[in-house]
Amino acid sequence: MAPQPTVLVLGGVGFLGRNFVTYLVENNLAASIRVIDKVLPQTAYLNKRFQAAFQKVEFMQGNLSNTSSVERCFTREDGSSFDYVINFAAETKFSQPEEIYEDRIFRLSVNCAKEAVKRKAKVFVQLSTGDIYESTGTSSKEDSKTKPWNVMAQHKLKVDNELQNMEGLNLVILRPAVVYGVGGMAGLTPRLIYGRVYQHLKQKMEFLWTSDLRVNTVHVDDVSRAVWHTANWYVSNDKSGSVIFNLADENDTDQEAINSHIHAIFGIETGFQGTIISNMVKLNMKDATEDINEAHLAPWSEILKAHDIKTSPLTPYLDEELLSNNAVSLDGSKICTVTGFSYEHPKLTTDSLKEVISDFQELGIWPRD
Incomplete structure (x- = not known):
């Protein structure tokens, strides 16, 4: 049996990152985990479950828009490289100046991808967005026409294109629909x-x-599972170059x-x-x-x-x-047919949204009725 991979999680304190880190820890999937973020876990409204997971990983604060900081974050004491590099790091606020997105989405992602090539990472998983597709009456597939409907998505697509042309990068791009679940303060x-x-x-x-x-959705637990599943699938099948998968449940x-x-x-x-x-x-x-x-x-x-x-x-x-009147409508089936992935949350449910509220109540940031 192959040894467990070492994992570097970029932007690991945010909504997607904290759920993914917790998924790895609770299922004992990685030999070691290093989490990088500019935000300290102590200030990020982590619930008790997330806090417990973060106690079992190595955390480093870093500015991934800075190349010297990126190099430090990738460097391990024993000189070895991380097997898997997962990039959740990005500016997530809307209506920011374009320079912010250029720095905190495009430059950041390119810096990290270049370092992953330099360190010969087995796979680099890039979280993109379903907002890059043209809003039409049909569900967008991975090869559908792109027409980003917000500035953030424009820079996400710019990253996707740049990374696909980066020589030596072992790349998986995931484009989720609207992600919901515990810890999500945006989206739904x-x-x-x-x-x-x-x-x-x-x-x-x-x-x-x-x-x-259309406001197509995908549960954050399925996003975490998809990140891990596609990374393992890519490495175990000796893939090279880039592959792209949409992430959206069957609920439409x-x-x-x-x-x-x-x-x-x-x-x-x-x-x-x-x-x-x-x-x-x-x-x-x-x-x-x-x-x-x-x-x-x-x-x-x-x-x-x-x-x-x-x-x-x-x-x-x-x-x-x-x-604006822009649909988020994705066909998320390719990841299933190509890699054997399956969604554990195929439908948006009332209980799954109540769970989000209950978690906020436990944190003391949502009123108890």
Whole structure:
């Protein structure tokens, strides 16, 4: 039996990273694990399960946009190289200056990939995004037309293209749909916060656009499993060059499905503004975004105050880019047919979203009702 691989996890404190590190630790999958992040675990709202996992790995703080810092993070005392390098590191906030994305997505990823080539890593797994595809009425496959609908995705695609042309890089690119699960503060979580706000206001919650707008999903546990599965598949089959896989469950989640779960959790009436009103809003999206955020930030603050929650990283704030009429619609089946992977969370469920809320409540950052 082959020895367990050594693993370097870049951006390992974030939502995807913490879940992946915990998956490795709890299943005893790696000979050693080093986690790199600019954020300290002690300040990152890790729950008890994540904290326990991080006590069993080596953590190093590092700025991966800096080449000398990258070299230090890749260097091991015994002079050996990490077998697997997993790159979750990237700027994840929307509406940032383009220079931020150039530095914290493109330059960072290229620096790390070059170092992986230099160290002869057996595989480099790059987390991209499903937002790079053209928004059409059909599910995008890995070879579908690309047309990133936000600046962050533009830089993710730029990374994908650069890395595929990098000589000597053993590359797996994963493009997930909207990822949800324990610890996720973006993605579906702002919609859950909206649900709690409208429960507080005793009003109907209506989203822009229509019920059939695709917001395809994938559970974070399946993302963790897919990262590990594809890395092992790549190495054990002596692959070279690059391979790309989408990650999306079979639910074909749309806004109506999400609203049905919000209704089940909060007992509120839900609906949609429709195309005509939404297109009118679109004419002045900047002002509309400000109005929408103002309407939700104040009651959310009232809820937190009423439950004696002094600080919380959770917010109903939505960036302008997230209010656009762009579908996230992916075909996530190729990874199954090619590698034998299977999704353990094929459907978005009410219980899986309740689990997210319960975890925030345990951390003291979501009100207990």
